[in-house]
Amino acid sequence: MRDVVVIGAGMTKFGELWDKSIKDIFVEASLKAIEDSGVDHLDSIYVGAMSSGLFVGQEHLGAILADYLGMNPVPATRVESACASGGAAFRQAYLEVASGASEIVLAGGVEKMNDGADVTEVLATAADQEYEVYQGITFPGLYAMIAKAHMHQYGTTREQLAAVAVKNHRNGSKNKNAQFGFEVTAEQVMKSTMVSDPLRLLDCSPVTDGGAAVIVASMDVAKKLNKNLVRVIASAQASDTIALHSRESLTTLNSVVKSAEKAYRMAGIKPMDLNLCEVHDCFTIAEIVVSEDLGFFEKGKGGEAVLNGLTSIESGKIPINTSGGLKSKGHPVGATGIAQIIELYEQLNGKAGSRQVKNARIGMAQNMGGSGASSVIHILEVK
Amino acid sequence: MITARYHREIPQRYRLEAGKCKKCGFIAFPLRLVCPKCKTKDFETLRLSDEGKILTFTIVRVASDKFSKQTPFAVGIVELKDGVKLTTQIADVDVDKLEIGQKVKIVFRKIQEDGKAGILCYGYKAVLV
Numbered sequence: 388m389r390d391v392v393v394i395g396a397g398m399t400k401f402g403e404l405w406d407k408s409i410k411d412i413f414v415e416a417s418l419k420a421i422e423d424s425g426v427d428h429l430d431s432i433y434v435g436a437m438s439s440g441l442f443v444g445q446e447h448l449g450a451i452l453a454d455y456l457g458m459n460p461v462p463a464t465r466v467e468s469a470c471a472s473g474g475a476a477f478r479q480a481y482l483e484v485a486s487g488a489s490e491i492v493l494a495g496g497v498e499k500m501n502d503g504a505d506v507t508e509v510l511a512t513a514a515d516q517e518y519e520v521y522q523g524i525t526f527p528g529l530y531a532m533i534a535k536a537h538m539h540q541y542g543t544t545r546e547q548l549a550a551v552a553v554k555n556h557r558n559g560s561k562n563k564n565a566q567f568g569f570e571v572t573a574e575q576v577m578k579s580t581m582v583s584d585p586l587r588l589l590d591c592s593p594v595t596d597g598g599a600a601v602i603v604a605s606m607d608v609a610k611k612l613n614k615n616l617v618r619v620i621a622s623a624q625a626s627d628t629i630a631l632h633s634r635e636s637l638t639t640l641n642s643v644v645k646s647a648e649k650a651y652r653m654a655g656i657k658p659m660d661l662n663l664c665e666v667h668d669c670f671t672i673a674e675i676v677v678s679e680d681l682g683f684f685e686k687g688k689g690g691e692a693v694l695n696g697l698t699s700i701e702s703g704k705i706p707i708n709t710s711g712g713l714k715s716k717g718h719p720v721g722a723t724g725i726a727q728i729i730e731l732y733e734q735l736n737g738k739a740g741s742r743q744v745k746n747a748r749i750g751m752a753q754n755m756g757g758s759g760a761s762s763v764i765h766i767l768e769v770k
Numbered sequence: 771m772i773t774a775r776y777h778r779e780i781p782q783r784y785r786l787e788a789g790k791c792k793k794c795g796f797i798a799f800p801l802r803l804v805c806p807k808c809k810t811k812d813f814e815t816l817r818l819s820d821e822g823k824i825l826t827f828t829i830v831r832v833a834s835d836k837f838s839k840q841t842p843f844a845v846g847i848v849e850l851k852d853g854v855k856l857t858t859q860i861a862d863v864d865v866d867k868l869e870i871g872q873k874v875k876i877v878f879r880k881i882q883e884d885g886k887a888g889i890l891c892y893g894y895k896a897v898l899v
Contacts, residue, residue, distance in 0.1 A: 508834040517779055518800060519857045521881060521893065523830060523837040524845045531828035532847060539826070539870045584829040628806075632847045632855040637826055 388485040391619045392609035393767065394602050395424025396729040401597035401717030402566040409443055409499040410455045416598035416722075417456050417495055424602035425612050430489035432456075432463035435476030435496035436721035439465075441509040443499050452495070469513035470669060472496060473599065473724025474624075474754030474763030480603045481622045481765070490608050495600035496722035506594050510720070513757040515630040527591055527670065529631050529758040531583040534672035536637040538585070540687065543675065545585060547690030549576035551671035552589050552714055554699055559711020561742040566595050566717030576671075590671040595717035599725035601732065617735050620656075620749075621766035623649035629760045638687075640759035643680040650751070650764040651682075658682035661766075662747040663734055664705060665727035667755035668712040677753060678707060700744055709734060709742050724754035724763060735769040771884045771891055783893035786820065786876065788854060789813035799854045819851035820876040822896070829865045836882060848874055848896050861895040875899045 397419020399412050407415075413434065421429075432453050440446045446465075453463035466476040473496030480494035500506055511520045514529060537543045553573050559565040576589040609616055625645035628634055634641065651657060658681060666681070668674035675689035683705050684692045692698060698707040710716050710730035713723055731750035733739045739747075747769075754763045779800070781787040788799035794808040797816060804811055827846030830837070837843070844860040846868070860868060861879060874896035881893045 505835045507832070508836065511834060517775075520834075521891075522845055522857050522859050522895075523833060523840065523843060523882070524828075524857055525830055525833060527832070528828045528830050528845055532826040532845075535828060535870065536826040580831075581829075582832045584831070586828075630857065632857045637847065 389487055390606040391481050391484045391603055392606055392614065393617045393619065393728065393732050394604045394609050394612060394614045395420045395426070396601045396732045397423055398564055398599040398726055398729055399597050400564050401595050401719060403501045404596040405501065407596070409439060409445060409497055410452065412499060412596060412598040413452045413495060413497040414455050416497070417493060417600040420493065420600035420602050426491050426602060426604070428491065429458055429461050429493050430491050431483060432458065432461055432493045432495065433476040433479045434463065434465050435472035435474070435724055436465055436498060437467060437469050437472045438509050438512060438720070439499070441512065442504045443502050468761045468763070469756030470667065470720045471724060471754045471756030471761040471763045472721040473726070474752065474765065475724070477601065477725060477728055477765060478622050478624060478763055481619050484603050484605055491602060491604045493600055493602055494725060495598065496725035497598040498719035498721040499596050500594045500719060501596050519630055525583060527583040527586050530670040530672055531586045532631065533637060533676060533758070534585055537672060537676065540638050543687070543690040545577055546573060547675065547694045548585070548590055548671040549573040550694040551668060551674045552576045554693060555668060555708050555712040555714040558700060558709050558742055559715025561740065562711045562716055565711045565715050566593055567715050568711065586670055586672070592669045592713035592718035595719040597717060597719035597722050597726070599722045599729055601725060601728050615736050616770045617732055618768050618770065619765060620768045621650040621654035621764065623653060624761070624763045625649070627760050629757060631758045638676065640676055640680050640755070640762065642759050642762035643677055643753065643755070646762040646764045647681050650766055654766045656749065656766070659705070661705060661749050661751050663709055663731070663744045664707050664751045664753065665710060665712070665730050666707055666753045667723070668708055668714050669718060669755070671714070673755070674707065674712065677755070681753060700742055706744050709739065709744060724752070727752035727754060728765060728767070731767045735767060771889065773889055776889060776891055784878065786818040786894065788816045788818050790816040797852060797854050799856060818854055822848045822850040822874055822876070824860070824868070824870055824872045824874060825849050825855065826870060827860060827868055844868055846896065859895045860897070862897045873899050
């Protein structure tokens, strides 16, 4: 396997983009990434999208987006793993360059969630239709059941859940592309509308339109273009039962544990060697559980850690979701995994502005599908 | 819901039928073709216990359009006596008084309606005992 380098990135603003179509959004992000990288052609395109068919009635995204990007006849394929679609698309691009089959590949992600579909119903297709959704459960409901179990088993508190939202909104307020780039207080979180006990509105990531794209290339291409060498030092993915009820534990996400084990082994590092981490905080409880399953904190101590500031940008321990995370930046489901990579790319290039982590050298992106049935992890390092 | 899709699920939803792996004893609910534990493809039919306890739950206050008229309703993960876990609504209960660990019994109920002229879909729910 060859070295693979990220050489360019671009994204749209995340939010309610009523005047833009799914094609407009993808093309805008991709053009920015291509321009940022300085490449004059692409060998292939992967696009992560969770449910363009149900959200906007459009499938065959690979070809349609390549067409509107003016890239015919470059091969273009849509990759789907629910909310981990972006991470999975990046992994395909990585594998294609690492294998030697291509030199320059665009990995993008896009979702248009605000064009009128029943978003709750569409998102629920990432769970078991016949044995979970049939009973009326929603995605906030599934994570609420994880939260309830975590609180029962480890004493995780309502205040600890709120602390995730407070931190991520604080980080997101420094991100011009964030959908909800404003700060919130713990009190506001704990008084917001109840969605699915114990999760309230401000525990949940929003419904978002948005696109993100990166250009990955071989080391030869990166050196020719005189790029900072932001290298992909690990790419790992794991799966688990699709139904939450089929798992041995309701408070540990085994796909995260397994993908992390592989990623740390491949990169030859330990959790505490990371300078920052973007995790899949679709709900506040998800960030707490994932921060434990990635090995940053002892099982059951993730809530305490965030409340004590151990995951803030200034902490020096392990800054988590410096971009604002899904919670504040927004969660256009198929684009999220790529947007996480972009945050690492900016941080490792020292271009994250007022949310810059000092001396950031190694970063991780953890992207999750469903209630944890898929987890994709990438680790990037700058030389 | 497509009628054929619903009919296929009747043994599981009406009679709680599961598949028990003849080699390692893993109980698959719903039925599967391959045992996820030992990869054997040989199962026998097993009718699950209708008694269990609540492992975790939530109260859905914002639902998908199909369930929006039912809110608030409780959904939990229930572990049956034979160790099988399933996601089910918890019915006939003051949702604010539910607790983890409470004992439940599985009952036969209407779950959803498929539009005005569609089929009525039945299945299991849990009630406190």
